[in-house]
Amino acid sequence: MITDLFSTTVLIGILASGIRLATPYLYAAIGETFSQKSGVLNLGVEGQMLIGSFAAFYVAFTTGNLWLGLLVAMIVGALMGLVMAFVTVNLHAQQGISGIGFYLFGLGLSDLLFQRLIGNVETIKGFEKIYIPGLSDIPGIGQILFNQNILVYGAYLLVPLAWFVLNKTTLGLKIRAVGENPDAADSLGVSVARVRYFTIVLGGALSGIAGASLSIALLNVFQQNMTSGLGFIAVALVYFGAWKPVGVLGGALLFSMVNSLQLWIQVLGIPIPSDIAVMMPYVLTILVLVATVSRVRAPSALTKPFERDE
Amino acid sequence: MIKDRFGNLAYQLAALLLAFGVVSLILISVDASPSETYKNIFKGSFGEMRKFAEVLVAFVPLLLVTAGLLVTFSSGLWNIGVEGQVVLGAIATTWVYRLLLESGLPPGLIIALAILGGMVGGAIWAALAGILKVFGGVNEIFGGLGLNFVSTALTIYLIFGPWKRPGVASMSGTVPFPDEFSLPLLANLRISPWALVIAFVGIVVIYFLLQGTYFGLRLKAVGKNFRAAYLLGIPTWQYAMYSFLICGALAGAAGAVQVAAVYHRLIPSISSGYGYLGLMVAMLINYQALWAVPVALFFAALNIGSIQLPIVMKLDSSLSGVLQGVLVLFVLLAAGVRQKFGRKAQ
Numbered sequence: 001m002i003t004d005l006f007s008t009t010v011l012i013g014i015l016a017s018g019i020r021l022a023t024p025y026l027y028a029a030i031g032e033t034f035s036q037k038s039g040v041l042n043l044g045v046e047g048q049m050l051i052g053s054f055a056a057f058y059v060a061f062t063t064g065n066l067w068l069g070l071l072v073a074m075i076v077g078a079l080m081g082l083v084m085a086f087v088t089v090n091l092h093a094q095q096g097i098s099g100i101g102f103y104l105f106g107l108g109l110s111d112l113l114f115q116r117l118i119g120n121v122e123t124i125k126g127f128e129k130i131y132i133p134g135l136s137d138i139p140g141i142g143q144i145l146f147n148q149n150i151l152v153y154g155a156y157l158l159v160p161l162a163w164f165v166l167n168k169t170t171l172g173l174k175i176r177a178v179g180e181n182p183d184a185a186d187s188l189g190v191s192v193a194r195v196r197y198f199t200i201v202l203g204g205a206l207s208g209i210a211g212a213s214l215s216i217a218l219l220n221v222f223q224q225n226m227t228s229g230l231g232f233i234a235v236a237l238v239y240f241g242a243w244k245p246v247g248v249l250g251g252a253l254l255f256s257m258v259n260s261l262q263l264w265i266q267v268l269g270i271p272i273p274s275d276i277a278v279m280m281p282y283v284l285t286i287l288v289l290v291a292t293v294s295r296v297r298a299p300s301a302l303t304k305p306f307e308r309d310e
Numbered sequence: 311m312i313k314d315r316f317g318n319l320a321y322q323l324a325a326l327l328l329a330f331g332v333v334s335l336i337l338i339s340v341d342a343s344p345s346e347t348y349k350n351i352f353k354g355s356f357g358e359m360r361k362f363a364e365v366l367v368a369f370v371p372l373l374l375v376t377a378g379l380l381v382t383f384s385s386g387l388w389n390i391g392v393e394g395q396v397v398l399g400a401i402a403t404t405w406v407y408r409l410l411l412e413s414g415l416p417p418g419l420i421i422a423l424a425i426l427g428g429m430v431g432g433a434i435w436a437a438l439a440g441i442l443k444v445f446g447g448v449n450e451i452f453g454g455l456g457l458n459f460v461s462t463a464l465t466i467y468l469i470f471g472p473w474k475r476p477g478v479a480s481m482s483g484t485v486p487f488p489d490e491f492s493l494p495l496l497a498n499l500r501i502s503p504w505a506l507v508i509a510f511v512g513i514v515v516i517y518f519l520l521q522g523t524y525f526g527l528r529l530k531a532v533g534k535n536f537r538a539a540y541l542l543g544i545p546t547w548q549y550a551m552y553s554f555l556i557c558g559a560l561a562g563a564a565g566a567v568q569v570a571a572v573y574h575r576l577i578p579s580i581s582s583g584y585g586y587l588g589l590m591v592a593m594l595i596n597y598q599a600l601w602a603v604p605v606a607l608f609f610a611a612l613n614i615g616s617i618q619l620p621i622v623m624k625l626d627s628s629l630s631g632v633l634q635g636v637l638v639l640f641v642l643l644a645a646g647v648r649q650k651f652g653r654k655a656q
Contacts, residue, residue: 101636
């Protein structure tokens, strides 16, 4: 009996933290979905996340205002997106390289500012869990789904919203057209440059929030290179999710659930060799990679700069 | 043509100056003196023989990776998986060492076989990205990213699993092998002349391959216009695979040197980002092999020179990353501006 209770508690714990851990992946990967749908591969997500993460932490740490921190992270991410947009849209820079440039820049700058402005590891009080009367009390499900902080809810609301914008609005149609056939879109009077600016800046802002979700909602601390490849996984999730918000959600959940399981196994000291536990998320990457091979087709104009024939 | 070269150089220099300008502003904004910072970076990289040797230790894998990437870039491929190819080179080298250490073969032969093994390992990993690209239609950027994660996983698995140290496995890596099985170092320095030789042979071979052979010409034709090259009868997919294999072998050699001359074992972060840095260098030199040596040396010096910044002036060594990132962005800006400018002039 007691063991049953124990394992139910653990199961709820695993699922609840899996739901929570998917948050940064969701923000970053949904943002990346928008920019890739319009034909721009932004490999700088990791750098944008790191800067956003630091900005949010720094503002929250010095002013005590979490919302202000979130706003600043969003603005800083959007600004990085703006520069990215200028470099890729106006100057036709090769997208993979400019993205890695942003990655190195973000990695270095966030660390530099951290060492200079904060110095040692500090923790803050992040966004609190929100109690929803009724829903939070449902046994099991309430614990798993409705006992999270505001940024977690926001990430899941973003998925249907992104689906709606991409598939049911004129804006979404323009984004898809620009990503599939920019020449045709252009000849119909759609400004390719404007659409791409919009998606890249949006992606930057969402990456900023993704970073902030780590430093002021999930971990409540800032560390050097705290995203540790998370932004790159987010880029890969867009591919795994076949450029669909729901697919991205599936990928993010799968990844974070396995990660959560792995963490709980370590916490509980369950006698599974730790090397196997640590490897699980990566093994999953292989399996998903193999499973998705040639199943999906990328937007036709992905990574191709657009230039009007004159 | 010559004028064009100089014009290009002028734009690159302008980009370099602007990058230093922006980084200086960042430094001033956090109350650090830019001139002192640059002086310390310079002293930390070229100030002493010992420090310059460290720069060379970083320079060798960077140059090898860059040489390899020149090939994939020439054929129009984005080999982001190069990071994983370095890792697999290191893994394969360690594997050969483990296999042959007790064999009684002369150490020199074992070292040579281990490095060769590393090159094969890197090439196989690159071939995977190539197969995914050519036969699976998986964009090499996504395939490469995925394979990078897998290579990290494999390293951690080996270090904590089958190859773990007797007693307790740890992040410090596998058991180091005896000194006589590593590439000999210069007296009192950490750099091996053999590693330098390997790196220079690598870049020289690639230079001649790309500039002076029929193979190089066809490779570039594939990169410039895949469809036209195909219609002209060049077996394009074969050339794509060749360039993956060559790049992988060179990246593997970089990983092999990391094991055979620097760490003497497999450690979790064996590639320490040389793959990504190599992508930057290859882009900065506009894919011209001749420039690979000075630019790779410059990047290595930035990395090593900034290591002592935290001690001397409470600045983080990550400054080199900021500088490199900004530099890349400005070079991209300069290239874009130049293109627009050039077109208007015509």
